[in-house]
Amino acid sequence: MDIRELQGYANFFMTIFLVIMLYGYIIHLYRSEKKGESDYEKFGNIALDDEIDSKPIVPNPKTMNENEEQNK
Amino acid sequence: MQSNAALEYDYSVAKLFTYTTILFGFLGMLIGTLIAAQMAFPELNYMLGEYGTFSRLRPVHTNTVVFGFTLSGVFATFYYVGQRVLKVSMAESKFLMFMGKFHFWLYFVGALLATVSLLLGYSQSKEYAQYEWPIDIVIVLIWVSWGVSLFGLIGIRREKTLYISMWYYIATFLGIAMLYLFNNMSVPTYFATEGLGNIMHSVSMYSGTNDALVQWWYGHNAVAFGFTVPIVAMVYYFLPKESGQAIYSYKLSLLSFWGLMFVYLWAGSHHLLYSTVPDWMQTMGSVFSIVLILPSWGSAINMLLTMKGEWNQLTENPLIKFMVLASTFYMLSTLEGPIQAIKSVNAIAHFTDWIPGHVHDGVLGWVVFMIMAALFHMAPRMFKREIYSKSLIEKQFWLQTTAVVLYFTSMWIAGITQGMMWRAVDEYGNLMYSFIDTVAVLQPYYAIRALSGVLYLTGFLMFAYNMIKTMTASRELTQEPQFRSPMA
Numbered sequence: 001m002d003i004r005e006l007q008g009y010a011n012f013f014m015t016i017f018l019v020i021m022l023y024g025y026i027i028h029l030y031r032s033e034k035k036g037e038s039d040y041e042k043f044g045n046i047a048l049d050d051e052i053d054s055k056p057i058v059p060n061p062k063t064m065n066e067n068e069e070q071n072k
Numbered sequence: 073m074q075s076n077a078a079l080e081y082d083y084s085v086a087k088l089f090t091y092t093t094i095l096f097g098f099l100g101m102l103i104g105t106l107i108a109a110q111m112a113f114p115e116l117n118y119m120l121g122e123y124g125t126f127s128r129l130r131p132v133h134t135n136t137v138v139f140g141f142t143l144s145g146v147f148a149t150f151y152y153v154g155q156r157v158l159k160v161s162m163a164e165s166k167f168l169m170f171m172g173k174f175h176f177w178l179y180f181v182g183a184l185l186a187t188v189s190l191l192l193g194y195s196q197s198k199e200y201a202q203y204e205w206p207i208d209i210v211i212v213l214i215w216v217s218w219g220v221s222l223f224g225l226i227g228i229r230r231e232k233t234l235y236i237s238m239w240y241y242i243a244t245f246l247g248i249a250m251l252y253l254f255n256n257m258s259v260p261t262y263f264a265t266e267g268l269g270n271i272m273h274s275v276s277m278y279s280g281t282n283d284a285l286v287q288w289w290y291g292h293n294a295v296a297f298g299f300t301v302p303i304v305a306m307v308y309y310f311l312p313k314e315s316g317q318a319i320y321s322y323k324l325s326l327l328s329f330w331g332l333m334f335v336y337l338w339a340g341s342h343h344l345l346y347s348t349v350p351d352w353m354q355t356m357g358s359v360f361s362i363v364l365i366l367p368s369w370g371s372a373i374n375m376l377l378t379m380k381g382e383w384n385q386l387t388e389n390p391l392i393k394f395m396v397l398a399s400t401f402y403m404l405s406t407l408e409g410p411i412q413a414i415k416s417v418n419a420i421a422h423f424t425d426w427i428p429g430h431v432h433d434g435v436l437g438w439v440v441f442m443i444m445a446a447l448f449h450m451a452p453r454m455f456k457r458e459i460y461s462k463s464l465i466e467k468q469f470w471l472q473t474t475a476v477v478l479y480f481t482s483m484w485i486a487g488i489t490q491g492m493m494w495r496a497v498d499e500y501g502n503l504m505y506s507f508i509d510t511v512a513v514l515q516p517y518y519a520i521r522a523l524s525g526v527l528y529l530t531g532f533l534m535f536a537y538n539m540i541k542t543m544t545a546s547r548e549l550t551q552e553p554q555f556r557s558p559m560a
């Protein structure tokens with residue numbers, strides 16, 4: 001097997017691998033929402049409610065400590 | 073806590089890039105219209121000596137619209153959207169303010185140097201990678217300073233979740249960085265020959281087929297990460313915000329994102345069908361191009377569904393009109409591209425005018441429409457004035473839509489005619505037409521394209537006028553609009 005053929009096979013198997021990953025991701029998204037572990041749709045509001053003083057959907061603990069109280 | 077109450081988003085860098093979007097958009101499309109006219113009326117090549125020929129101006133057109141207009145638009149929207157979806161102001165960090173301004177001025181000076189170098193005829197002769205190595209170094213510095221701004225802002229964010237647009241901006245940054253570096257690896261002849269070669273000349277580190285492969289891996293993905301990914305970032309923010317409707321399906325947006333990232337990088341070899349690259353790689357290019365329809369349409373359909381139940385806004389708000397038409401043109405060109413990548417279709421389409429036709433239904437209908445709508449949306453928030461004229465936007469919309477249709481229909485007909493004439497043989501197997509026969513047949517279509525250029529450019533001038541009037545003379549706003557942009 002020369003290098004080109006090898007590259008071809010490597011590409012093929014990598015594609016299969018990535019397809020599995022991608023489908024796995026889809027399943028993960030829907031399953032975790034069904035189980036109530038996470039709600040992805042609420043992130044859509046990040047664009048709608050984007051004033052600097054509006055409450056973050058998921059506050060960043062690193063920067064929120066001092067003003068968390070204020071936004072409540 | 074008290075200081076927080078008065079905190080506002082700082083748009084000074086977004087404004088600077090807005091100005092260059094307008095400036096480079098005008099210059100790039102002016103040159104586009106000129107070279108389109110040159111194809112129809114060749115005498116126009118001889119107006120400015122060597123500097124005015126088609127061959128000298130074509131790369132000036134492509135680079136000005138890609139790296140001047142589009143990138144300015146990407147940066148302008150990033151410095152606007154980035155702050156808002158991360159809920160952090162640039163004014164909160166002196167360092168980030170400095171980096172943003174540094175990024176802008178380096179970019180501006182770099183763009184001038186780059187354009188002059190092309191006009192003087194310095195070129196690596198690779199499409200969209202014409203700039204010679206000293207310019208490439210400046211471009212790398214510009215890109216790094218954007219990266220510092222991008223990740224710096226992310227580092228101090230209040231909103232922990234990165235909104236989908238941010239993922240697309242990050243992908244733009246990483247994608248272009250990787251592609252640009254690899255494709256521009258070259259040996260400056262001056263240093264390799266101890267002072268014999270020209271300082272503005274270099275030789276690619278790859279040779280022959282490899283060089284072609286790297287070039288089109290880059291070239292195709294320059295379209296991906298310059299014309300698709302950051303524009304999708306824009307539509308995911310501006311359409312929901314302007315319409316007041318959250319994205320139809322956030323999960324679909326995540327899926328389309330990873331799908332796009334996964335598929336796009338493998339499709340570049342469709343530029344090299346029937347060439348000397350390995351056969352499996354050509355087939356892969358075709359197959360991945362077809363698969364690319366899925367994530368592309370995933371985003372576009374998500375956008376159209378976002379308008380569900382709100383279609384009245386399409387007639388009431390011209391900005392929605394621009395964005396919905398942009399999404400539709402995105403669907404058109406992401407269907408057309410895969411069709412052109414099918415081997416048997418490519419045998420006719422390759423090297424013909426159908427290719428620029430395809431490029432321009434994408435860029436004129438999708439990229440430019442989306443960027444203009446984004447800037448219109450940003451203007452009342454950045455300048456605290458309402459948009460100067462609604463009726464001018466309406467007129468501009470119809471003028472430019474007509475122009476896009478004229479552009480791609482004329483090039484479809486021209487391209488397919490050309491492809492068929494090149495391969496036509498008589499009963500003995502002799503070619504039926506010589507090259508000049510095709511040129512004579514195509515002339516009217518070139519004239520139509522030149523006309524479409526004039527119309528589109530006129531529309532862009534209306535946009536520029538409306539923006540400048542908005543900045544300077546429009547009614548002042550006391551409150552920031554929440555969703556729909558106010559216009560007179």
Ligand code: HEM
Nearest residue numbers: 101104105107108134137427428431435439440525528529
């Ligand atoms: C007034 C509007 C425009 C006109 C009249 C125009 C005209 C042209 C012409 C005549 C060419 C050369 C085609 C050839 O070599 O046969 C070209 C190439 C190109 N233009 Fe434009 N252009 C316009 C706007 C734009 C914009 C806004 C963009 C991108 C944002 C763009 C991107 C490109 C690209 C990427 C190519 C290279 C296409 C290829 O190699 O196949 N153009 N344009």
